[in-house]
Amino acid sequence: MLNELNLGFIFISAFIVNNIVLIRFLGLCSFIGMSTDMKASTGMGMAVTFVTVMACAISWMVYNYLLAPFHLEYLRTTTFILTIASFVQFEEIMIRKFAPVLYRAFGIYLPLITTNCIILAAAFLGIDYKLSFLQNLVYALGISAGYCAGIILIASIRERMDSAPIPAGFKGIPIAFILTGLMSLAFLGFKGLFKL
Amino acid sequence: MKKLIDFRSFSLGLWKENPIFYIMLGLCPTLAVSATLKDALGMGIAFVFVLTGSNITVSLVRKLVPSHVRIPVFIVILASFVTLADYSLAAFSPQLHRNLGVYLPLMVVNCILLGRAEAFASKNNVINSTLDGLGMGLGFTLAIVIIAFLRELPGQGTLFGVNVLGKNYTPFLIMIMPPGAFFVIGFLIALKNSMDRRVKKKC
Numbered sequence: 001m002l003n004e005l006n007l008g009f010i011f012i013s014a015f016i017v018n019n020i021v022l023i024r025f026l027g028l029c030s031f032i033g034m035s036t037d038m039k040a041s042t043g044m045g046m047a048v049t050f051v052t053v054m055a056c057a058i059s060w061m062v063y064n065y066l067l068a069p070f071h072l073e074y075l076r077t078t079t080f081i082l083t084i085a086s087f088v089q090f091e092e093i094m095i096r097k098f099a100p101v102l103y104r105a106f107g108i109y110l111p112l113i114t115t116n117c118i119i120l121a122a123a124f125l126g127i128d129y130k131l132s133f134l135q136n137l138v139y140a141l142g143i144s145a146g147y148c149a150g151i152i153l154i155a156s157i158r159e160r161m162d163s164a165p166i167p168a169g170f171k172g173i174p175i176a177f178i179l180t181g182l183m184s185l186a187f188l189g190f191k192g193l194f195k196l
Numbered sequence: 197m198k199k200l201i202d203f204r205s206f207s208l209g210l211w212k213e214n215p216i217f218y219i220m221l222g223l224c225p226t227l228a229v230s231a232t233l234k235d236a237l238g239m240g241i242a243f244v245f246v247l248t249g250s251n252i253t254v255s256l257v258r259k260l261v262p263s264h265v266r267i268p269v270f271i272v273i274l275a276s277f278v279t280l281a282d283y284s285l286a287a288f289s290p291q292l293h294r295n296l297g298v299y300l301p302l303m304v305v306n307c308i309l310l311g312r313a314e315a316f317a318s319k320n321n322v323i324n325s326t327l328d329g330l331g332m333g334l335g336f337t338l339a340i341v342i343i344a345f346l347r348e349l350p351g352q353g354t355l356f357g358v359n360v361l362g363k364n365y366t367p368f369l370i371m372i373m374p375p376g377a378f379f380v381i382g383f384l385i386a387l388k389n390s391m392d393r394r395v396k397k398k399c
Contacts, residue, residue: 023374025228029307074283077301078275085271117224117302124298169390174382181378188373 007138010131014142017193020118021150022184027118031151032176041155043102045148049141051091052119055084056140059123060133080123088113118147154179205316205324209331215308216339217388222308225299226340227377233356236344238292240337242281242300244330247309249277251329254317261318270313271304278304308336346380347371 005013018024021031027048034044059080067073091113096103113119122143126136157179166175209215216226225243229235253273261269282300286293293300303309312332317325348354351371353361370376 025224025374025377026302028223028227074279077279077282077304078272081271081275081304082268085268117305120305121298121302124301128298167386167390168393169386170382171389174386174389177378177382177385181375181382184375184378185370188375 007135010135010138011142011145012193014139015146015149016187016190019146019150019184019187020121020143021147022180022187024121026121027116027147030113030116031147031154031180032173035151035155035158035176038152038155038159041151042148045144045151047091047095047113048116048118048147049144051084051088051113052122052144052147053137053140054091055087055119056122056126056136057133058087059083060126060131060136063127064133076124076127080120084119084123118143150183153183201323201327203327205320206327206331209328209333209335210338211335214335214339215311215332216336217384222306222336223381225303225306226336226343227374227381228299229296230340230344230347230377230380231351231372232348233341233344235292235295236340237337238285238289239296239299240333240340242285242296243303243306243336244333246274246277246281246303247312247333247336248326248329249280250274250309250313251317251325252322253277254313255320255322255325258318266318267310267314270310270318274309274313275304308332343377343380343384346384347376351376 014020020026021028030044030048034040062079062083063073063076067075067079092103122140125143126139129139131139154176158176161175161179170178215222225239229239250270250273254270257269257273278301281303282293285296285300312328316328320328345355348371349361350368351373352367353359353365371380
């Protein structure tokens with residue numbers, strides 16, 4: 001089980017073996033939508049990393065100190081989404097204030113982070129695997145590192161795709177999905193690294 | 197002004213404005229639980245339940261909710277229905293619940309659900325919102341079942357777990373693994389794009 005492994009294994013597992021986008025299919029909207037240019041992808045990756053780690057820490061505390069002692073586990077979905085939504089709102093205000101250029105680059109995708117499945121999934125999975133607080137942080141870090149690696153890799157491929165002779169019907173989103181499939185195939189090779 | 201009962205709100209979601217193929221929202225569960233038809237159908241049914249339930253509720257309270265807090269209210273309504281679906285499934289079909297895993301509670305962040313609440317149910321009456329929820333939900337189910345069909349048949353040689361391609365068939369395993377899902381959706385969208393282009397040329 002995941003919670004018996006040491007921190008390094010947890011990180012590698014979340015980062016490569018069970019890559020959140022390529023193996024678990026989460027966060028695809030922004031993964032496909034934002035990866036047309038490198039700068040936006042880097043920014044998105046950073047935003048997701050920051051929000052995921054913070055949100056995971058907060059929701060872990062909410063779950064273990066607030067919900068579990070009062071046997072309110074069934075409120076998990078509702079509380080998590082509200083916690084994360086308010087946290088993203090806060091982050092949005094901060095970025096608009098301190099990094100307006102980045103804010104413009106994010107466009108619609110920053111508010112969309114609220115409905116980015118990665119953040120909620122990371123919070124859920126950390127609870128499901130019964131991780132400790134520190135393990136949970138490392139797990140969240142691994143998940144976001146996996147997302148960053150994925151989106152930066154695909155952005156660098158897609159930038160070259162612009163000049164490639166692709167069949168007209170495949171231009172844009174379809175070829176992005178085929179590329180994602182090929183990357184997923186590569187990441188599948190790590191499956192034998194260790195058993196989860 | 198829309199009619200009291202408008203059956204177009206049902207049929208639009210099924211094909212013409214199919215949430216997956218037309219707007220391409222909420223792709224994550226479509227890809228993640230489409231490895232077998234059984235899981236896909238289970239996900240589809242849960243989805244229809246949550247979407248119809250939340251559409252009805254949102255439409256009922258649409259005049260009571262002040263517009264600047266509407267999104268949090270919609271999210272709480274959605275989350276309640278998702279929790280209902282999650283716990284009912286865990287009670288009635290634990291195996292399916294295990295297979296759907298984290299993707300079931302994650303329905304709460306599915307763009308289709310919030311999108312329909314915001315774009316349709318908050319502006320229309322209860323009957324039309326119910327029809328819209330059913331239509332969009334069935335449209336989603338249709339899409340996920342098509343993808344699952346295209347993955348399970350070559351990937352395992354089975355449909356709903358029943359062997360159809362015979363014992364000698366060598367499974368094309370990659371189709372039920374993650375990359376297969378990406379390839380299938382990529383080719384489906386490409387197909388739709390080229391069909392659209394052909395229609396445009398004729399006009």
